[in-house]
Amino acid sequence: MEQLLFRQARASDLPRIVQIIRQAQAQMRALGSDQWQDGYPAPADIEDDLAAGAGYVLCRAGEAEAVAYGAILFDGEPAYGAIEGRWLTEGTYAVLHRLAVADGHKRQGLAGAFVRRTEQLARERGAGSFRVDTHRDNGYMLRLISRHGFARCGTVRYRSGERIAFEKILE
Structure with a gap:
């Protein structure tokens, strides 16, 4: 299996993260x-994630460029x-928001x-559970949530509307 690096996002990742988000919006x-x-999410939302230490990226081993982004919160929603x-x-629970995968890297798990x-x-x-929410017509996220x-x-x-909320107990 391919090695992946999961790490906190840095300020230098911001342009790539914004690009990934824009690709997801277009899709x-x-x-x-x-x-x-x-x-x-606007660039300011991503900047807030980074400032709070909540932004995370996934990179392929040996490559610096992010292929996926998400914000992981531990202080509630x-x-x-x-x-x-x-x-x-x-x-206590963890929340995952703003998950997006870069074009050219989708459908690869x-x-x-x-x-x-x-x-x-x-x-x-030490979180007891993991929560997410998504739009009713986000089929990709709904399938991902179901599989996990x-x-x-x-x-x-x-403010942007209703979202379906999900939780997974962590053991």
Whole structure:
């Protein structure tokens, strides 16, 4: 199996991360989704991730260029406090937001690798569970979540609309 490097993103990664996000936005638009079509996530959102130490990249071994990006939060997600439904747990959790894989690197298992590395990091940090949310028409993310054993817990709302919320208990 190919070696992948999972690491915290650095300021020097910002242009590549923005490029990956823009590619994901274009793909969603081409598929008819309104997710990420309102300017979010903007470069300022990624800069905030980096400043908070929440931005992570996946790179192929021996290469510096990121092939996937995601923000991993350990201090909660405010929208999750108002879930329409019920979470599986009430303890500490990790959240993965803004997961995107670069064009030319899709359908190679990189999103799955990112999720597995996020789970490992969450366990190392003592999180009891792993939560994500996604747009109802994001088929790629819905399949990824299903493959990795997340349970549907309800819906959460952001300014951009409703998202389906999922959780996986980490053992």
